[in-house]
Amino acid sequence: MGSPEGDGQPDERPRHLVCLDAFAIDRCEVTVAQYRGFCAATRRSMPRLPLWSRDDHPIVNVAWSDAQAYCAWAGKMLPTEAQWERAARGAAETRFHFGDSESLLGEHAWFKGNSDGQTHPVGWKRPNPFGLFDMHGNVWEWIADWYDPDYYARSPARNPTGPAAGSYRVMRGGSWNLQDILCRAAARNRLRPDLGGLNLGFRCAAGAAPEGS
Numbered sequence: 001m002g003s004p005e006g007d008g009q010p011d012e013r014p015r016h017l018v019c020l021d022a023f024a025i026d027r028c029e030v031t032v033a034q035y036r037g038f039c040a041a042t043r044r045s046m047p048r049l050p051l052w053s054r055d056d057h058p059i060v061n062v063a064w065s066d067a068q069a070y071c072a073w074a075g076k077m078l079p080t081e082a083q084w085e086r087a088a089r090g091a092a093e094t095r096f097h098f099g100d101s102e103s104l105l106g107e108h109a110w111f112k113g114n115s116d117g118q119t120h121p122v123g124w125k126r127p128n129p130f131g132l133f134d135m136h137g138n139v140w141e142w143i144a145d146w147y148d149p150d151y152y153a154r155s156p157a158r159n160p161t162g163p164a165a166g167s168y169r170v171m172r173g174g175s176w177n178l179q180d181i182l183c184r185a186a187a188r189n190r191l192r193p194d195l196g197g198l199n200l201g202f203r204c205a206a207g208a209a210p211e212g213s
Helices: 032-042 064-073 081-089 102-107
Strands: 140-146 169-172 188-191
Touching: 032 064, 064 140, 081 140, 081 169
Parallel strands: none
Antiparallel strands: 140 169, 169 188
């Protein structure tokens, strides 16, 4: 997990070995249509969506608590940061699940170089070896963990769940408005949990519930 010396950002180091119990994760990001069904069932309001958003696009502009609530309603949870990176990488130790070259990203992801400034339907690009789509782009994804730039230095080797508290929640996965190099499997980002964005959505996982989330 993480990036080697000389690559990536300081909060992606040190690179370290992590062991995870088995878990499942959604093949695609949660869509507008799926989230609308959740809002109808729970009498919540839909978030404000951009004009270009369609039912098969990933839902955006949701706060962390809304993403968490959707996952709980679906009988799932937000993935931990370690689970997400394992899912994104497959068996690869390279920058992307398909290798180190950014030139191949367009086959696998929507990013600044090919997105035309908007999200796109989930599942259109090539999947990774686990059969998962859009792990390197389309939208950032909310993660269960609190964010700490120094967490990797003290992260437990088995089933890490992030720090016990913090001011920001982790985001992973890159997005439609980012340069290719920022869509790497190890790239980390963060945001206040009460905020959302037009480049931020989520997907659900299933497994042991993270502590302190």
